[in-house]
Amino acid sequence: xxxxxxxxxxxxxxxxxxxxxxxxxxxxxxxxxxxxxxxxxxxxxxxxxxxxxxxxxxxxxxxxxxxxxxxxxxxxxxxxxxxxxxxxxxxxxxxxxxxxxxxxxxxxxxxxxxxxxxxxxxxxxxxxxxxxxxxxxxxxxxxxxxxxxxxxxxxxxxxxxxxxxxxxxxxxxxxxxxxxxxxxxxxxxxxxxxxxxxxxxxxxxxxxxxxxxxxxxxxxxxxxxxxxxxxxxxxxxxxxxxxxxxxxxxxxxxxxxxxxxxxxxxxxxxxxxxxxxxxxxxxxxxxxxxxxxxxxxx
Amino acid sequence: xxxxxxxxxxxxxxxxxxxxxxxxxxxxxxxxxxxxxxxxxxxxxxxxxxxxxxxxxxxxxxxxxxxxxxxxxxxxxxxxxxxxxxxxxxxxxxxxxxxxxxxxxxxxxxxxxxxxxxxxxxxxxxxxxxxxxxxxxxxxxxxxxxxxxxxxxxxxxxxxxxxxxxxxxxxxxxxxxxxxxxxxxxxxxxxxxxxxxxxxxxxxxxxxxxxxxxxxxxxxxxxxxxxxxxxxxxxxxxx
Amino acid sequence: xxxxxxxxxxxxxxxxxxxxxxxxxxxxxxxxxxxxxxxxxxxxxxxxxxxxxxxxxxxxxxxxxxxxxxxxxxxxxxxxxxxxxxxxxxxxxxxxxxxxxxxxxxxxxxxxxxxxxxxxxxxxxxxxxxxxxxxxxxxxxxxxxxxxxxxxxxxxxxxxxxxxxxxxxxxxxxxxxxxxxxxxxxxxxxxxxxxxxxxxxxxxxxxxxxxxxxxxxxxxxxxxxxxxxxxxxxxxxxxxxxxxxxxxxxxxxxxxxxxxxxxxxxxxxxxxxxxxxxxxxxxxxxxxxxxxxxxxxxxxxxxxxxxxxxxxxxxxxxxxxxxxxxxxxxxxxxxxxxxxxxxxxxxxxxxxxx
Numbered sequence: 057x058x059x060x061x062x063x064x065x066x067x068x069x070x071x072x073x074x075x076x077x078x079x080x081x082x083x084x085x086x087x088x089x090x091x092x093x094x095x096x097x098x099x100x101x102x103x104x105x106x107x108x109x110x111x112x113x114x115x116x117x118x119x120x121x122x123x124x125x126x127x128x129x130x131x132x133x134x135x136x137x138x139x140x141x142x143x144x145x146x147x148x149x150x151x152x153x154x155x156x157x158x159x160x161x162x163x164x165x166x167x168x169x170x171x172x173x174x175x176x177x178x179x180x181x182x183x184x185x186x187x188x189x190x191x192x193x194x195x196x197x198x199x200x201x202x203x204x205x206x207x208x209x210x211x212x213x214x215x216x217x218x219x220x221x222x223x224x225x226x227x228x229x230x231x232x233x234x235x236x237x238x239x240x241x242x243x244x245x246x247x248x249x250x251x252x253x254x255x256x257x258x259x260x261x262x263x264x265x266x267x268x269x270x271x272x273x274x275x276x277x278x279x280x281x282x283x284x285x286x287x288x289x290x291x292x293x294x295x296x297x298x299x300x301x302x303x304x305x306x307x308x309x310x311x312x313x314x315x316x317x318x319x320x321x322x323x324x325x326x327x328x329x330x331x332x333x334x335x336x337x338x339x340x341x342x343x344x345x346x347x348x349x350x351x352x353x354x
Numbered sequence: 355x356x357x358x359x360x361x362x363x364x365x366x367x368x369x370x371x372x373x374x375x376x377x378x379x380x381x382x383x384x385x386x387x388x389x390x391x392x393x394x395x396x397x398x399x400x401x402x403x404x405x406x407x408x409x410x411x412x413x414x415x416x417x418x419x420x421x422x423x424x425x426x427x428x429x430x431x432x433x434x435x436x437x438x439x440x441x442x443x444x445x446x447x448x449x450x451x452x453x454x455x456x457x458x459x460x461x462x463x464x465x466x467x468x469x470x471x472x473x474x475x476x477x478x479x480x481x482x483x484x485x486x487x488x489x490x491x492x493x494x495x496x497x498x499x500x501x502x503x504x505x506x507x508x509x510x511x512x513x514x515x516x517x518x519x520x521x522x523x524x525x526x527x528x529x530x531x532x533x534x535x536x537x538x539x540x541x542x543x544x545x546x547x548x549x550x551x552x553x554x555x556x557x558x559x560x561x562x563x564x565x566x567x568x569x570x571x572x573x574x575x576x577x578x579x580x581x582x583x584x585x586x587x588x589x590x591x592x593x
Numbered sequence: 594x595x596x597x598x599x600x601x602x603x604x605x606x607x608x609x610x611x612x613x614x615x616x617x618x619x620x621x622x623x624x625x626x627x628x629x630x631x632x633x634x635x636x637x638x639x640x641x642x643x644x645x646x647x648x649x650x651x652x653x654x655x656x657x658x659x660x661x662x663x664x665x666x667x668x669x670x671x672x673x674x675x676x677x678x679x680x681x682x683x684x685x686x687x688x689x690x691x692x693x694x695x696x697x698x699x700x701x702x703x704x705x706x707x708x709x710x711x712x713x714x715x716x717x718x719x720x721x722x723x724x725x726x727x728x729x730x731x732x733x734x735x736x737x738x739x740x741x742x743x744x745x746x747x748x749x750x751x752x753x754x755x756x757x758x759x760x761x762x763x764x765x766x767x768x769x770x771x772x773x774x775x776x777x778x779x780x781x782x783x784x785x786x787x788x789x790x791x792x793x794x795x796x797x798x799x800x801x802x803x804x805x806x807x808x809x810x811x812x813x814x815x816x817x818x819x820x821x822x823x824x825x826x827x828x829x830x831x832x833x834x835x836x837x838x839x840x841x842x843x844x845x846x847x848x849x850x851x852x853x854x855x856x857x858x859x860x861x862x863x864x865x866x867x868x869x870x871x872x873x874x875x876x877x878x879x880x881x882x883x884x885x886x887x888x889x890x891x892x893x894x895x896x897x898x899x900x901x902x903x904x905x906x907x908x909x910x911x912x913x914x915x916x917x918x919x920x921x922x923x924x925x926x927x928x929x930x931x932x933x934x935x936x937x938x939x940x941x942x943x944x945x946x947x
């Protein structure tokens with residue numbers, strides 16, 4: 057039992073950290089609290105699902121497609137929706153715009169699901185992916201654990217290398233800190249912003265592919281985990297990328313373990329989301345800097 | 355001897371949002387000189403520099419620099435044309451190391467070019483070398499100024515605009531800063547536009563000057579003349 | 594019968610419009626006038642509805658001396674029907690239930706609103722929005738899972754307090770009631786907006802420091818705005834609950850808040866006529882789509898389209914005409930330059946936070 061719990065927590069943590077770091081990134085660069093972020097993951101799910109249905113292969117193989125789909129989506133969303141508002145809209149307005157974007161994306165996926173079902177005759181709601189077993193270091197492990205961990209940590213490593221070892225990455229950190237100075241130095245801030253959205257959406261798309269291996273997925277699944285993502289980012293510290301990763305694993309473990317204990321004391325496991333919401337509320341009210349406030353000097 | 359006008363400002367009105375801070379400001383800066391802008395607090399000196407650099411909104415008027423009209427250029431284009439700007443704050447990336455800061459200053463350069471430029475800047479500011487791996491946040495006020503200056507110099511400017519470079523610095527360090535500015539001008543031939551609170555020093559170092567009060571020009575001409583102009587100085591600056 | 598169809602169509606439209614007008618007015622008051630992004634709106638809407646859902650049947654039983662045995666979750670619909678039967682014979686019972694639940698709803702809503710105004714003191718506006726969403730979802734989760742409240746996922750049955758009036762008088766009365774209540778609330782909102790209180794709210798929205806230095810108590814202003822707004826939303830919840838006849842927690846999701854927010858922005862968040870326009874736009878599109886769906890054969894459920902259209906309209910409005918369809922009219926008290934400087938500073942603060 058404990059082993060299963062641990063595996064579930066780790067997988068959920070992997071997923072959540074990919075999602076949180078993307079949300080954090082777009083928040084840091086363009087100051088948008090993106091309520092459509094969960095829907096980026098949903099798009100990733102349906103891309104992988106469509107391909108796996110069309111080609112009859114395991115959805116894992118289509119991770120790259122979800123990744124690329126995310127890149128495109130992120131780029132489009134930034135250029136069409138948020139770039140025209142640069143310097144013109146307040147923080148709350150940007151949030152509201154992301155709400156509108158959530159409606160657009162979420163219900164477009166609903167329409168897509170209907171159309172796909174109609175045209176291909178497959179079920180497009182209540183999607184579940186079947187996992188494979190992987191032989192790793194002599195034992196048989198769930199493929200989801202191995203693959204999600206490998207992918208997540210690879211992506212996080214690549215992101216780190218990008219931000220600290222490449223010129224464009226360092227420029228992104230500079231833009232996060234001081235856009236006008238960056239602009240003055242000749243850095244194309246618009247392009248950096250677009251890139252941050254592309255990264256956020258593509259990470260989310262990839263994370264999405266892992267979801268149906270754990271839970272039943274519908275067009276609004278991405279939206280339904282949005283608050284856990286916000287909780288993770290808030291817990292970690294809204295100004296910190298590293299913080300959101302830490303926050304993600306803590307939330308993931310809390311929710312997974314918490315659900316187990318909830319059932320032990322007779323409360324419905326459906327209270328699970330409350331863990332995130334309460335965490336979010338407590339952090340914002342008591343210590344808004346989040347965990348990052350503990351290690352950051354600023 | 356040719357006197358070349360490097361910067362000419364014609365009837366410039368600028369500010370933020372819909373608010374005009376500087377009204378119909380006209381003046382010019384000659385190549386090779388040190389030009390000081392003085393005036394009481396809130397007179398719009400910083401806004402003038404921001405407008406010249408492209409960070410404030412220009413409502414009317416023209417700015418000519420280095421042979422081109424730059425009135426509508428975005429900041430990085432003005433930088434490319436040789437305009438350097440050293441603001442009071444937000445002039446370095448605090449979360450980045452000095453090395454990373456300098457790398458970003460040389461963003462447009464190829465690796466070879468950057469190394470070359472870096473070397474000559476380090477010649478002028480040798481202390482930068484030992485600060486390379488320090489996070490900018492950990493630097494003292496004077497050290498930060500120096501790094502910011504290094505970053506601006508990397509861009510090979512023809513004219514440098516300083517916004518109150520000695521504010522919040524100890525007098526000894528302030529003199530070092532003035533010394534550097536003079537050296538940049540006399541030895542390296544950089545034209546300098548200096549906005550300063552320290553009126554006396556600013557006018558002593560400059561050839562010509564501008565007195566800005568409530569966003570309007572009250573005097574434009576010889577710095578010596580202004581320094582000796584008891585009435586103006588006491589009226590507007592309480593000196 | 595066509596007449597019945599028309600009556601129901603008009604009733605449906607009128608009640609929904611009334612409910613949304615009330616909700617939009619409340620958000621306009623809180624966000625448009627006072628600058629408080631109350632993204633927990635669905636929760637305050639829910640409070641009104643839940644008061645009805647939890648109490649209408651139980652109160653009815655108390656008044657009738659009826660004993661309720663068994664699980665609320667499994668029996669509420671049945672109990673609601675039997676109480677309604679009693680109401681059919683006794684209009685005062687219906688009235689009593691209605692008024693009692695309304696009072697409870699307004700009280701609880703107001704208190705909750707006051708509580709919710711406290712975080713506004715310390716939080717940046719977007720974080721406040723997030724907190725209120727978290728709050729809203731927590732309430733929904735609790736209602737969804739704590740069965741005795743409103744029957745969990747089954748929902749709660751609601752007593753038909755107009756059971757004594759036969760169709761179509763019942764429907765007409767309900768329509769009348771909704772429209773009148775909405776009109777009253779909107780007029781109250783309009784009056785508040787034009788009053789010194791409204792001016793103080795807008796001043797606080799635009800520049801807290803200045804307002805405070807002029808002697809206005811920011812904390813009290815916020816509290817009042819949230820209290821009134823929440824009470825309004827609660828009333829909307831009450832109307833909605835009695836109209837639908839059941840109360841289900843899943844009707845009060847963050848999506849509902851998003852919907853109302855979009856209506857407010859599209860209508861015009863600073864203008865008192867905004868709450869009349871926003872819901873009209875949404876309902877117009879929605880009904881239009883419903884109407885044409887019978888004529889077009891689409892491979893998907895056209896209901897989804899109204900959300901997408903609304904989202905697109907909002908983005909266009911924010912980009913091209915940010916004031917909304919009816920933008921805020923400038924006050925004559927502050928000079929235009931100063932006002933736009935204050936607004937610009939708010940925007941600048943956003944983008945140049947360091």
